[in-house]
């Protein structure tokens with residue numbers, strides 16, 4: 001399952017190690033997640049459903065869906081998709097999906113819980129394109145910053161994006177996402193920004209204006225003057241028979257497996273969704289040597305940029321518009337799929353069912369903003385379909401209805417990584433202004449960022465977000 005040759009990527013694997021999976025010795029490389037190592041060893045079933053004990057594999061691979069919870073060294077409910085492998089660990093599946101707390105293990109781990117308190121000007125939750133940009137620009141205008149990221153690596157979704165970006169030079173046009181992640185990480189001024197990785201923010205306490213993060217056996221209390229939430233988004237799911245079978249993966253999970261860890265998700269894939277993500281990931285699958293049996297798209301038209309769609313069409317991948325997946329076939333994992341045509345009213349057309357022999361089904365059907373922390377902080381939420389669902393109300397500076405709390409990137413409404421970076425910059429400048437006062441330079445910087453955002457959202461591809469943001473702004477805070 002490991003990719004040996006790739007046209008763009010070289011995989012520098014860490015030291016070879018072994019760990020124990022239910023009595024079986026598994027080979028892995030340091031730096032991989034437990035779920036990725038298990039997948040490379042051919043193990044797709046990581047968990048089971050609560051009630052009917054149906055097999056479950058991972059789905060999001062970024063710590064957001066809980067379908068990969070396993071017991072690791074006696075500790076239950078570990079998100080194995082973001083938990084790095086370590087030599088000699090013992091990993092096992094949990095009966096009934098949810099693990100039980102082992103008091104002895106708990107006592108050992110939490111005998112002396114370490115609690116660290118950190119005070120800072122600005123806390124940034126999320127180390128993706130928006131969060132890193134916010135940190136760079138907040139620091140540029142004099143703020144001390146703490147960035148908390150739950151994955152072991154910085155860069156968010158950029159670290160798996162091998163395609164080149166569009167836009168202008170200042171938005172990294174013609175640069176691959178993986179390189180942008182490196183450049184942003186390299187621009188972080190180490191004397192002003194503290195980075196905490198592999199730690200999840202588990203709560204915000206509005207009265208104390210305090211965040212609590214947990215990671216690597218440590219609790220961290222973060223008390224910021226201002227807060228920027230750049231928590232990104234989570235993959236949407238689709239109801240169809242067998243959609244919980246191991247082998248039904250989100251597009252981001254497949255990119256993580258292939259482009260971060262150099263592991264193929266399977267041998268033959270059905271892609272559901274012909275938007276930019278579905279088509280780009282299909283091309284990346286072909287680059288990794290995986291067959292793409294078909295792409296199905298429920299809409300009458302392909303949503304992706306023509307340049308991407310032409311590439312997969314040239315490679316011989318059929319794209320069926322007005323089609324969807326009807327069911328996944330298989331007992332323990334995906335062994336096939338049935339697709340079906342849809343009429344203008346989105347009803348299945350009887351007799352058009354077609355069975356495809358695939359071992360992986362990839363869902364690329366959109367994203368929903370990850371806004372739990374903002375809700376918890378008391379920010380006023382609005383349901384704006386054009387922005388992907390529930391988003392916090394925010395003004396032009398991306399400040400929410402709670403004074404001093406800003407939102408940037410996909411958490412403010414689903415859009416491209418280029419606009420996420422601009423929104424991150426804007427919140428960094430705005431939060432610094434809020435702390436130290438506006439100057440001619442900060443005002444000019446904000447104007448330029450807003451102009452660049454407007455330019456990126458011009459034209460038919462930006463229309464959806466343009467309308468969504470307009471709805472938010474004209475609605476005002478209640």
Ligand code: FES
Pocket residue numbers: 057058059060061062063064065066067068069079080081082
């Ligand atoms: S939380 Fe691990 S796969 Fe989603």
